[in-house]
Each structure stands twice: as structure tokens, then as C-alpha cells.
Amino acid sequence: MIKIPTHILLVDDEKDFVEMLALRLNETGEKVTPAYDGQMGLDILKRENIDVVILDIKMPGMDGIQVLREIKSLYPLVEVILLTGHGSAETAVEGMKLGAFDYLLKPADADELTAKLQGAREKKEAQEERIRKAEVRLLLRKGGNI
Numbered sequence: 808m809i810k811i812p813t814h815i816l817l818v819d820d821e822k823d824f825v826e827m828l829a830l831r832l833n834e835t836g837e838k839v840t841p842a843y844d845g846q847m848g849l850d851i852l853k854r855e856n857i858d859v860v861i862l863d864i865k866m867p868g869m870d871g872i873q874v875l876r877e878i879k880s881l882y883p884l885v886e887v888i889l890l891t892g893h894g895s896a897e898t899a900v901e902g903m904k905l906g907a908f909d910y911l912l913k914p915a916d917a918d919e920l921t922a923k924l925q926g927a928r929e930k931k932e933a934q935e936e937r938i939r940k941a942e943v944r945l946l947l948r949k950g951g952n953i
């Protein structure tokens with residue numbers, strides 16, 4: 808079966824880390840768009856069809872939690888996986904209460920990342936499928952009233 812790539816937006820202010828992780832994800836067949844700060848990430852979300860955002864919490868300017876709030880208010884179906892150091896795991900849990908799918912401790916273990924990405928994508932697809940079915944039901948009901 809042909810794998811449909813997950814379109815991932817990777818937002819982190821550490822360029823080396825972004826490049827390394829993007830390379831790794833590309834090798835596993837995913838499509839990655841990099842961003843180096845929160846605003847850049849939000850601009851990309853505006854014009855590209857992103858499935859999952861991998862989002863660093865500690866960034867200069869807009870931090871990851873602020874970016875997460877924006878994403879969840881503008882694109883509620885986009886799933887977010889937070890990236891954090893050991894020092895800010897509590898912030899990551901707060902982020903999950905704001906709608907993040909999960910979080911990962913840096914430097915992001917490959918297997919753990921793969922599993923969480925898959926979980927995030929499945930959650931998004933299941934929700935989109937429920938919405939499609941609800942829309943069909945709505946159309947059928949409207950049709951019945953004609």
C-alpha cells in the first residue's frame with residue numbers, strides 16, 4: 808500500500824534541530840515544512856494544508872503556548888505535538904489542556920515521535936470522517952424535507 812505522507816509543520820527556533828528532524832521525517836516518508844518562529848509557522852498554516860504541527864515551547868518572541876492557542880482557535884482540527892526540555896514538562900501538560908495532542912521531550916526519540924505522529928494523524932482523520940458523515944446526514948435530512 809502506498810503511504811500518504813503526513814504534512815507536518817515543524818516549528819522550532821533551533822535551526823540545526825529543525826534540519827535534523829526534518830531530514831529524519833523526510834526519510835520516513837513524511838512531508839515537512841520548517842518554520843523558525845511562531846509567526847512564520849502561523850503564516851504557513853494560513854496557506855498550506857497542514858495535518859500535524861510539531862511545536863517547540865521555548866522560543867523567543869511568541870512562545871509555543873501562545874502559538875498553540877492561535878492554532879487551536881484558527882485551525883481546531885490541526886493536531887499539535889509540543890516539544891519540550893525536561894525543565895518545561897509542566898508547561899507541556901498545560902498545553903495538552905489547551906488542546907495539544909501530546910508532547911515529546913527533546914531530543915525527540917524517533918520511535919516515540921513516529922507513534923505520536925501516527926496517533927495525531929489518526930485522531931485528525933477520525934474527526935474529519937465524523938464531520939463528513941454528519942454533513943451527509945444533514946444533506947439527506949434536508950433532501951427529505953423538500
Ligand SMILES: [Mg+2]
Pocket residue numbers: 819820821863864865866
Ligand atoms: Mg527553543
